[in-house]
């Protein structure tokens with residue numbers, strides 16, 4: 674990693690989530706070009722628009738967090754991670770419950786593609802327990818360990834298998850930072866500036882709280898993308914981290 678995570682500039686810590694169609698994503702990208710460092714492309718936009726959306730973001734100078742949450746046999750996820758990085762993804766995600774061999778294949782596929790193109794090592798993130806699941810939903814899958822323990826256990830496994838870090842809620846960030854140490858990426862959605870609409874987010878932290886709790890990056894969607902002035906909303910969040 675070129676810059677230690679603790680030394681990242683505030684601007685490089687805010688990932689703007691584009692949960693919309695291609696047309697709206699391009700308009701937002703044009704507005705945020707030269708200001709935001711990272712954009713997140715999730716599966717709805719990607720499966721609708723295809724790799725073209727990555728090319729368009731890269732053309733505008735953004736780093737791309739491609740959040741497709743790989744989960745398949747190792748040979749498949751290796752190929753998926755490799756193709757994603759070859760197409761320009763700088764950050765990818767995989768489900769940790771796919772197991773150590775699967776996570777290792779993601780890390781290797783991503784690194785291989787970057788090596789082939791002489792690119793920086795891509796960031797590989799593990800998904801532990803989806804925040805849409807509660808304790809009962811987790812128990813129904815046969816996991817008897819308490820949910821917070823399961824999150825920490827899977828996060829540890831992700832690091833041991835060579836992933837860069839995890840996606841987590843800001844509420845989990847502190848315990849994760851303690852367990853994973855200073856070099857792990859901890860990327861947290863569920864972030865709302867003071868006074869912003871919660872939309873469907875239930876347990877939120879402010880951008881500053883998330884970073885103070887140990888997040889290396891925050892993912893912010895609607896507070897920026899649905900703002901009357903997305904650039905001003907983005908800059909206000911950056912300023913709140915200064």
Ligand code: C5P
Pocket residue numbers: 690691692713715803804805862863864872874892893894895896
């Ligand atoms: O618009 P908003 O800021 O709520 O967007 C948050 C982004 O983070 C969305 O892309 C959403 O899919 C993602 N996310 C989340 N909660 C999680 C995991 C991902 O909100 N637990």
